[in-house]
C-alpha cells in the first residue's frame with residue numbers, strides 16, 4: 001500500500017510499504033478520507049517528541065476491506081461497511097478506563113502511536129490501509145459521506161468538552177477562537193439552548209459564525225475584550241467560556257471573562273506551554289471552575305457518530321478543501337495557514 005511516511009520532522013515521502021496484517025480480533029480498513037489536525041501539523045514540524053518514522057492521521061474513516069477470523073465469526077461487521085475507529089489506545093483496565101474516562105487512559109501515552117522502537121509510530125490514518133480492533137469500530141450508514149465522517153473525531157472532542165459543562169437554556173456561552181474547533185463549539189452550544197458569543201480576530205470567521213447561528217461576535221483585537229464580554233453579559237462574564245486557542249495570554253483572559261459560579265474550559269493545548277498567572281482570589285470568592293478537555297471518551301465518540309450520521313450536525317460546512325493524498329505537501333501548507341478550516345486528504349477515488 002501507499003503511505004505518507006514522516007521520516008523526520010518536515011521530511012516526508014509517499015511510498016510503498018507492506019499492507020498491515022490483521023489479528024483475529026481486528027479488521028483492515030481501506031481509508032477513504034483523513035482530516036489534517038493541528039496536532040498533525042505540530043507533529044510534522046517536530047514540535048512533539050515522538051519517534052520516527054511515523055504515519056500521522058487520526059481523523060480517518062473508510063470501509064472494511066478484510067475481517068479477522070474472530071470478527072468474521074461474530075458476524076456483526078461486514079466487508080464494505082463504512083466505519084470510523086475510536087482513536088485512543090485505551091487499555092480497558094486502568095483506573096481511568098474503568099471510570100469511563102478512556103481519554104485519560106494511562107497506557108495511551110505508552111502506545112506505539114507515540115513511540116515505536118521497532119518501526120513505525122503514529123495513528124496510521126495517512127495511508128491507504130489502517131488496522132483497527134473491531135471493538136473500536138463504529139458503523140456509519142451507506143449515505144453518509146466520507147467527508148462528513150472525517151469530522152467524527154474532532155466533533156467527538158468538542159462533545160467531550162461540552163459534556164464538561166451543564167449548559168442551561170439561556171446561559172451565556174463564550175467561545176474564544178473561530179477555527180474548526182471553535183465553530184464546532186458554537187454549533188453544539190446553540191443546540192444546548194445557549195446564547196453564544198464568539199471572540200475572534202478575523203472578520204471572515206466572525207461572519208461564518210454568525211451564518212452558523214452564533215448570536216454575537218466580537219473582535220478580540222479591538223479594545224478591552226474582557227470588559228466587552230462583561231458589557232454583553234450584564235457585567236458578569238459568561239457562564240461557560242471555551243478557550244479553543246493555544247496562546248497562554250488568552251488563557252488567562254478566558255478566566256477573567258468567566259462569570260461568578262461559571263466554568264472555563266481549556267479545550268486547546270497551551271502552546272508554548274508557559275505558566276499563566278491567574279487571579280486565584282477571584283476564583284475562590286466567585287466559585288469559578290477552571291477545567292480542561294482533551295480527546296473524546298468512548299461515550300463522546302459514539303455521540304459524534306450519531307450526530308453526524310443522523311444529520312443533526314453537518315460538519316462539512318467547515319471543510320476548507322479536499323486534496324488527493326499525493327498532494328500531501330500542498331495540503332499541509334494549506335492546513336497550516338492560520339485562517340483555514342478543515343483540510344481533508346482523500347485516498348482512492
Ligand SMILES: [Zn+2]
Pocket residue numbers: 037038039058059153154
Ligand atoms: Zn484531531
Ligand SMILES: [Zn+2]
Pocket residue numbers: 090091092093094095096097098104105106107108
Ligand atoms: Zn486505560
